[in-house]
Every structure is written in structure tokens, then in C-alpha cells.
Amino acid sequence: MTPAHLRKLDEALSAYLEEMVAGMGRLERRRAMEAYVTGLLLDGERKSIEPMASRLVEDVREVEAMRQRLQQCVSQGTWSDEGLRERLARKLEAQVPELEALVVDDTGFPKKGQHSVGVARQYSGTLGRTDNCQVAVSLHLAGPRGSGCIGMRLYLPEDWVKDAARRKAAGVPEAVGLARKWELALEQLDDALKWGVRRHVVLADAGYGNCREFREGLTARGLPYLVGVPGQHKVWPPGATPHRPVKKAGEYGRPRTRFVDDSGVQPWTIEELARQLPEEEYRRVSWREGSRGLQSSTFAAVRIQPAEGHVVRKEPGAPEWLLCEWSSGEAAPTKYYLSSLPADTPLKRLVTLAKLRWRVERDYQEMKGEVGLDHFEGRTWRGFHHHATLCMVAHGFLALRRALFPPEQDAVDAASGAPSASAPAVAPHRPLPALPAPRRRTHPTSRPLSHLIK
Numbered sequence: 001m002t003p004a005h006l007r008k009l010d011e012a013l014s015a016y017l018e019e020m021v022a023g024m025g026r027l028e029r030r031r032a033m034e035a036y037v038t039g040l041l042l043d044g045e046r047k048s049i050e051p052m053a054s055r056l057v058e059d060v061r062e063v064e065a066m067r068q069r070l071q072q073c074v075s076q077g078t079w080s081d082e083g084l085r086e087r088l089a090r091k092l093e094a095q096v097p098e099l100e101a102l103v104v105d106d107t108g109f110p111k112k113g114q115h116s117v118g119v120a121r122q123y124s125g126t127l128g129r130t131d132n133c134q135v136a137v138s139l140h141l142a143g144p145r146g147s148g149c150i151g152m153r154l155y156l157p158e159d160w161v162k163d164a165a166r167r168k169a170a171g172v173p174e175a176v177g178l179a180r181k182w183e184l185a186l187e188q189l190d191d192a193l194k195w196g197v198r199r200h201v202v203l204a205d206a207g208y209g210n211c212r213e214f215r216e217g218l219t220a221r222g223l224p225y226l227v228g229v230p231g232q233h234k235v236w237p238p239g240a241t242p243h244r245p246v247k248k249a250g251e252y253g254r255p256r257t258r259f260v261d262d263s264g265v266q267p268w269t270i271e272e273l274a275r276q277l278p279e280e281e282y283r284r285v286s287w288r289e290g291s292r293g294l295q296s297s298t299f300a301a302v303r304i305q306p307a308e309g310h311v312v313r314k315e316p317g318a319p320e321w322l323l324c325e326w327s328s329g330e331a332a333p334t335k336y337y338l339s340s341l342p343a344d345t346p347l348k349r350l351v352t353l354a355k356l357r358w359r360v361e362r363d364y365q366e367m368k369g370e371v372g373l374d375h376f377e378g379r380t381w382r383g384f385h386h387h388a389t390l391c392m393v394a395h396g397f398l399a400l401r402r403a404l405f406p407p408e409q410d411a412v413d414a415a416s417g418a419p420s421a422s423a424p425a426v427a428p429h430r431p432l433p434a435l436p437a438p439r440r441r442t443h444p445t446s447r448p449l450s451h452l453i454k
Contacts, residue, residue, distance in 0.1 A: 226337055
């Protein structure tokens with residue numbers, strides 16, 4: 001990497017950080033926040049506070065002072081997570097090309113012991129099992145050219161909600177009560193809309209899509225959705241006209257409670273309906289060019305009405321799309337999605353959106369593997385959310401660089417043979433001072449980014 005390339009990236013990061021932390025308190029705090037994000041972006045196996053401090057200074061005698069600055073910034077600093085996330089969301093919304101979805105998901109963090117805030121034996125989709133871990137619900141902006149996380153909230157299990165001593169030790173705010181994951185997701189969507197994020201289509205897996213309250217909450221907010229659902233989910237098939245049963249003259253006894261169709265049709269499971277669809281309903285659809293070539297599968301889409309609670313007189317859901325995927329080599333369809341998108345939405349559009357949800361997995365991979373989202377060693381509520389927010393800011397810088405300057409176009413990409421993100425950090429050329437400068441600096445950043453994650 002030439003000095004010109006280095007200066008260009010150095011200036012870009014400096015301008016980005018200045019914009020993100022402006023007005024977030026006194027100069028010392030803002031510089032500590034910038035140093036923390038820079039530490040997250042620099043190479044190194046661990047992104048916990050002490051290893052980052054050692055990379056951010058050249059003189060080993062200054063490591064402890066830098067560690068204290070970072071510790072104070074994340075664990076004790078009273079700056080606003082929401083304020084910083086709002087700035088990040090507005091920037092991604094304005095600058096990432098072709099954004100078209102808000103993606104809801106959750107991720108797990110394996111933990112030992114019982115004192116880290118929110119830790120419990122609970123199911124984590126990340127781990128694929130029940131284990132001792134923390135789980136956080138997140139919200140992402142996504143499009144075919146980039147994505148970034150704009151919200152993350154720790155899920156607090158019921159045992160934690162009721163344990164006053166553990167709550168106090170971990171600094172859990174009194175206002176934080178028991179909330180289900182789908183409720184946390186709706187709260188984050190409310191924040192995003194309040195910040196000015198557009199009403200993109202919401203994508204989520206079956207853990208959220210199977211919840212009628214979540215889908216109804218999206219509709220009440222004017223947010224279209226395309227969400228995964230399990231095959232056992234009940235729906236009224238195409239052409240059904242479910243209605244409340246009418247007691248006929250002369251009929252005695254308790255009135256019927258099940259919604260009925262005059263033709264005698266009953267709700268089917270999605271799995272049953274997908275198997276009964278005519279073969280000509282299934283079409284081969286491709287959605288993107290991936291590392292393994294053109295990605296494609298076989299899909300069918302039909303209009304149905306959800307039938308949850310029909311036996312207890314719950315209204316049928318509004319007509320919507322059921323998208324079924326029948327992958328090669330499978331004996332039957334195996335993936336299903338419900339979508340409130342308009343009735344004239346093309347099949348390819350439904351498929352493209354359904355497959356866009358993969359961006360959240362890439363975000364998690366990058367945030368954990370590159371910027372150390374799961375490396376935080378603190379135990380408190382504030383520390384966890386401050387660390388997560390600064391990881392989101394660090395990842396946002398990478399997301400913007402990749403979206404606006406793809407590798408084949410970006411002049412600041414590493415030359416062939418540059419060290420990977422897991423390589424040991426090189427000796428700094430211009431280290432950060434352990435203590436903040438007494439006056440505003442004039443150079444773009446306090447540390448060169450010769451080994452910044454690409």
C-alpha cells in the first residue's frame with residue numbers, strides 16, 4: 001500500500017469518526033471513542049480492551065493509561081447508544097446504494113459463569129443448541145450492495161428480570177422488564193422509523209415469522225414483510241372463503257366456534273399445501289451470482305390466508321403470499337415464507353428478497369470475526385451495549401467502503417500478499433497517545449491504518 005493510499009484511507013476514517021462522535025461529550029471522551037473504534041478495526045486475534053490498548057500505543061509504558069481510557073469509555077461512559085446508532089442509521093440509509101430491506105435476527109454469545117448480564121442456559125440459533133450464553137436481538141439495513149447493523153438489544157431472560165441482586169450488580173436499568181424477542185425487534189424498528197429510516201420490507205426467519213403478533217405489529221406500522229414460517233403453520237388454501245359460522249334457525253346447543261368455508265375446505269398446514277401444488281406451479285428462479293456461481297432453486301408462490309387460532313374464532317389473516325422453496329435433491333419443499341407484499345409482486349422479486357436475508361449472516365460473521373463483537377469481557381448492561389454500538393460503528397465504516405468502493409474499484413485495498421485480518425499487528429508508524437492531546441489535533445487520525453481490516 002502506497003503512502004498516498006494510506007493517507008486516503010486515514011482521512012476517510014478520520015472524517016467518518018468525527019461525524020459519528022460529534023457532540024458526544026467532552027473532547028477526551030470523543031477521542032477515547034475514536035480510539036476504541038480504531039482498535040476494533042486494527043488487525044489482531046482479540047479485540048478486548050487490553051489487547052487493543054497494546055496495539056494503539058507504541059511505548060509499552062503507555063499501555064495501562066490507554067487501557068484505562070478505553071475501559072472508562074465503554075464501561076463507565078454515559079454517552080447515548082441511541083444517539084450514536086441514529087447517526088449510523090441515517091448515514092447508512094443515505095449512502096449505501098440500493099437498500100431495500102430491514103432485517104431482524106438474533107445472535108448468541110457463549111459465556112461461562114452466571115454474572116455476565118443476561119447470561120443463562122437458553123437456546124441460541126448461532127450455536128444451534130441450548131447452552132450458557134447471552135442472546136441479543138439486532139436490526140440491519142440491507143441491500144444487494146451492502147448491509148449494516150443499526151440496532152442491538154440484549155435479551156433478558158425471566159430469571160434475570162426477577163433477580164434484583166443480579167440486576168443491580170450488572171447495572172440493568174429499572175425500566176428494563178420482561179420482553180420477548182419479537183417485542184424487542186418491534187422496539188428497534190420503531191427507533192429506526194423515528195430516525196428517518198424508510199419503510200423497507202422487513203425480513204426475518206421463522207423464529208419471528210411464526211409469531212402472528214409480530215407480523216401484525218409490522219402491518220400496524222405500515223411495514224411490508226417477507227418472513228420465514230415452519231411447515232406446520234396453518235393457512236386457508238387458495239380460493240377458500242373462511243367466515244364466522246352462522247347459527248341457522250332451529251339449531252340448538254352452543255354455537256360453533258371454528259371459522260368455516262361453505263365448500264367444506266379446512267385449513268391446511270403449509271407443508272401439506274406445498275405438496276399438493278401442481279408441478280407447473282414450481283419454477284426455477286435465480287437470485288444472485290455467488291462464489292459458487294449463479295444461485296438458483298425451484299419456487300412456487302400462491303395467495304393464501306393465515307389460519308392461526310381459527311378454532312377459537314380468531315379472524316383469518318389478510319390475503320398474502322406463501323412462497324415455497326423446493327431445493328434440488330429434496331423429496332419435497334423444505335422452506336416456506338409468508339409475505340404481505342402486494343398481490344402483483346413478481347415471483348422473482350419474492351425470491352430475491354427472501355434470499356437477501358443472508359446479508360445478516362455476513363454482518364454477524366464480519367462483526368464477530370473482524371471487529372470483535374463477541375470479544376467483550378465486561379459483565380454490565382452499559383458495557384455490553386456500548387461495546388456493541390462501537391462495533392456497529394466500526395462495521396459501518398467497512399460496509400460503506402465496500403458498498404461505495406468495491407474491491408475492484410477501491411484504490412486503497414491492500415496489495416496482493418498483504419497480511420490477513422488474523423495476522424499479528426505490525427508495529428505502528430504513528431501511535432495514539434495514552435492521554436488526549438490538550439488541543440484539537442490537525443492530522444486526520446492518531447494512528448496509521450496500514451493494517452486495517454480490508
